[in-house]
Every structure is written in C-alpha cells, then in structure tokens.
Amino acid sequence: QKEVEQNSGPLSVPEGAIASLNCTYSDRGSQSFFWYRQYSGKSPELIMSIYSNGDKEDGRFTAQLNKASQYVSLLIRDSQPSDSATYLCAVNIYGQNFVFGPGTRLSVLP
C-alpha cells in the first residue's frame, strides 16, 4: 500500500465551482499535512498546511483533516482557470522527510 494516495485526475470543474481534492495516507504516526500546487514545468509551492483535525481556511482554500479516517482534503472555492495545476499532498511522517502523493491534476474550465 502506497503511503500517500491521491486520484491522479484529471479533475475538471467549471469556473466558479468548488474543486475538491482528496488524499489518504497509511501511517497513523503522520503529524502534519501539506498541500502544494505545481504548475507545469515549475517547482511546487506551498499553499496550505494543517496539523489538527477539522477545517482550516485561507482565502479561497480550505484544508480538512480527519486523522481517524486518515484523510485530508483541499477545497478550492470559486475556482479560476489560474488554479489549473497539479496539487500534491504531502505528509510528514514521524517528523522526518516528507512523503508526497502522486498528485491530482486539476483543470478549471472557463
């Protein structure tokens, strides 16, 4: 079983809709969780981090964490074409190196 899993997509949503990106992880010792956005040909950039169960909001982005279900998600409200990118879920396991998921490709259609 892979440590961090994501649907590869592509996930297509119309402009203005809510995009929902999901991530599951296998290690219950995971401590912190991150969402990165990666545009084609560019390096990843951090957009959200979450450490505690529940929701965390930052502008149009909301991260949701459920440690019991080993599940973390990212919601993007009012999706824009500029949000089209690959979204990487990263999990910090035992306070060591990050483990990245394979990424979900999001396409926001104008």
Added chain:
Amino acid sequence: GAVVSQHPSRVICKSGTSVKIECRSLDFQATTMFWYRQFPKQSLMLMATSNEGSKATYEQGVEKDKFLINHASLTLSTLTVTSAHPEDSSFYICSARDTFTGTNNYGYTFGSGTRLTVV
C-alpha cells in the same frame, strides 16, 4: 519567507559529461537539503537527503557514485550528475526547511528546479 535559489534553471549537455546543480538557501540556514527528481507527468521522487558536513543519504535505487551530493555549508548544497546519459534527463528540484525557526509543522521550501536534457 524562506527562499531557496536553484541554478541553472535549464541545462543541455552531451552524453558522458557531468552537470552540477546548485541550491542556496538565501535567508536561512538549511541543515538539511532534499534532492528530488521528477519525470514528466510523474510525482516527485526523493533521491537523497543532504546533511551539512556529512555524507548524503541516498534512497534505494539511486546511484551515489552517479549523483554526487555536497553540502559543505549551511546555505549551499550541490548535486552533480556524473557521466550523464539521456535517461538522466529529468526535472531536478531541491528543497529545504528553515531549521532554526521551523518545526516539523512548517512546510519545506522548494528551489525553482533544473530541467536537465542530455543529448
């Protein structure tokens, strides 16, 4: 915020030559630097972990004699691809964390990446 400067951004080299990639933490000290490789439409794959002043730790399947890592100071780590071949063509990215202000709860900062093409 923390910035990691990576150079060069693109490099084309002939098969059999060596290429050096540099990563510098500009406004923080990075005890540990991570080196990733990413093939087209694939996720980041950790190649090695570079610790200042000690030997790098390589992931399984990564040839340490081919991918030489040097981390001689708290602000500079280099990756040298030796005797490069076309199959080494990839996107190489470094990342680091501000060791002194960050905890495990802080995200890592990535360099801008190096697109290596071996012809």
